[in-house]
Amino acid sequence: MLERKRILVSGGAGFVGSHLVDKLMARGHEVTVVDNYFTGRKANIEHWVGHPNFDIIRHDVINPIMVEVDQIYHLACPASPPHYQYNPIKTIKTNTMGTLNMLGLARRVRARLLMASTSEVYGDPEMHPQQEEYWGHVNPIGPRACYDEGKRVSETMCYAYAHQAGVDVRVARIFNTFGPRMHPKDGRVVSNFIIQALKNEPITIYGDGSQTRSFQYVEVSSLWIFMFWTYIL
Numbered sequence: 001m002l003e004r005k006r007i008l009v010s011g012g013a014g015f016v017g018s019h020l021v022d023k024l025m026a027r028g029h030e031v032t033v034v035d036n037y038f039t040g041r042k043a044n045i046e047h048w049v050g051h052p053n054f055d056i057i058r059h060d061v062i063n064p065i066m067v068e069v070d071q072i073y074h075l076a077c078p079a080s081p082p083h084y085q086y087n088p089i090k091t092i093k094t095n096t097m098g099t100l101n102m103l104g105l106a107r108r109v110r111a112r113l114l115m116a117s118t119s120e121v122y123g124d125p126e127m128h129p130q131q132e133e134y135w136g137h138v139n140p141i142g143p144r145a146c147y148d149e150g151k152r153v154s155e156t157m158c159y160a161y162a163h164q165a166g167v168d169v170r171v172a173r174i175f176n177t178f179g180p181r182m183h184p185k186d187g188r189v190v191s192n193f194i195i196q197a198l199k200n201e202p203i204t205i206y207g208d209g210s211q212t213r214s215f216q217y218v219e220v221s222s223l224w225i226f227m228f229w230t231y232i233l
């Protein structure tokens with residue numbers, strides 16, 4: 001087994017976060033989930049409740065938090081367009097104050113931090129597929145700005161903390177995700193299409209249908225969870 005680490009996962013009750021929690025728990029780490037349950041669900045992580053290596057704190061990252069950890073995975077933020085557009089000011093706060101709080105914590109406790117960024121930092125891109133070197137084509141006052149500009153400044157903050165304060169950071173630009181535990185009302189295209197097909201309803205294609213996306217399947221086998229609990233008990 002790898003060296004055991006104390007790991008904070010913000011947004012750990014969310015769709016992507018909870019799969020990450022499963023992986024970290026299965027590797028034997030001590031995991032603390034911080035989530036305000038805006039889009040995250042307790043059901044996504046309830047299989048770990050009672051495990052000695054597992055903790056949940058109901059907390060909104062726009063407020064500071066103090067915990068002793070070795071690593072931080074900062075995933076807290078609604079990712080689906082209808083969810084992050086529901087309260088754009090809150091989305092901006094999450095991506096500015098929330099990321100600053102996580103980076104401040106990382107600096108204080110000398111933890112490595114990974115920030116979940118997004119393909120939306122490329123905005124409405126003029127090149128396909130997008131290379132990491134591409135700087136994007138973003139409308140700063142468009143309906144997506146709260147999220148895409150929010151994530152862009154989150155990335156900026158990560159690298160400012162890295163260069164100025166020596167914080168060890170990683171940024172992952174995650175594209176359009178789908179998989180088990182996705183909320184049926186997530187509102188993104190894959191779950192919308194699947195649910196419409198299951199209900200025998202018309203498929204809603206926005207615009208002229210010529211848009212393209214890169215999709216990413218997210219899952220940790222539930223076998224891992226079963227095997228680990230069996231080993232512990």
Ligand SMILES: O=c1ccn([C@@H]2O[C@H](COP(=O)(O)OP(=O)(O)O[C@H]3OC[C@@H](O)[C@H](O)[C@H]3O)[C@@H](O)[C@H]2O)c(=O)[nH]1
Nearest residue numbers: 079081118119120174175176188189192204205206211
């Ligand atoms: O029912 C639908 C839903 C969506 N769409 C279209 O399908 C495309 C994908 O839309 P989605 O709602 O799934 O989400 P987007 O790809 O725009 O953004 C999402 O995925 C990328 C992530 O980085 C972002 O966090 C997330 O916002 C868009 O062009 C949208 O207009 C439909 O045609 N019908």
